[in-house]
Amino acid sequence: MEESIVGRNRAEEKQRVVAILREMPIVEVACQKACIARATYYRWLKKDPVFAQQCREALEQSTDAVSDVAEAKLVSAIREGNMQAISFWLRHHRAVYGNKLSVSGTIRHESATLSPEQEELVSRALRVAGLMEDGDA
Numbered sequence: 001m002e003e004s005i006v007g008r009n010r011a012e013e014k015q016r017v018v019a020i021l022r023e024m025p026i027v028e029v030a031c032q033k034a035c036i037a038r039a040t041y042y043r044w045l046k047k048d049p050v051f052a053q054q055c056r057e058a059l060e061q062s063t064d065a066v067s068d069v070a071e072a073k074l075v076s077a078i079r080e081g082n083m084q085a086i087s088f089w090l091r092h093h094r095a096v097y098g099n100k101l102s103v104s105g106t107i108r109h110e111s112a113t114l115s116p117e118q119e120e121l122v123s124r125a126l127r128v129a130g131l132m133e134d135g136d137a
């Protein structure tokens with residue numbers, strides 16, 4: 001009987017964490033509000049795939065909500081003539097205002113053969129590191 005109470009309490013704790021994550025996409029804050037250790041949260045994630053899925057969905061939902069608020073504030077700042085907000089928006093939504101740096105190149109790979117001295121140095125290093133025994137070649 002006592003184990004079922006513990007199991008029920010744990011299930012309630014997990015659901016509390018999920019509910020908090022739906023409102024606040026910060027695991028540390030959710031753990032503090034739910035009065036559980038962060039290590040407990042990550043242990044539950046590993047052992048309980050249903051809980052892990054619920055947490056992923058809750059984090060996505062709350063992250064989307066925070067992004068909506070941030071975007072609304074950004075649009076408000078643009079409407080107020082805030083040049084930093086205007087510049088940010090243009091750089092991230094119009095390619096013509098984005099960074100002009102372009103990097104291109106060619107990678108050429110040549111197979112190199114080690115000299116006998118180099119092979120000996122590599123073998124010695126592997127033996128010292130314990131990754132190769134004296135008889136290995």
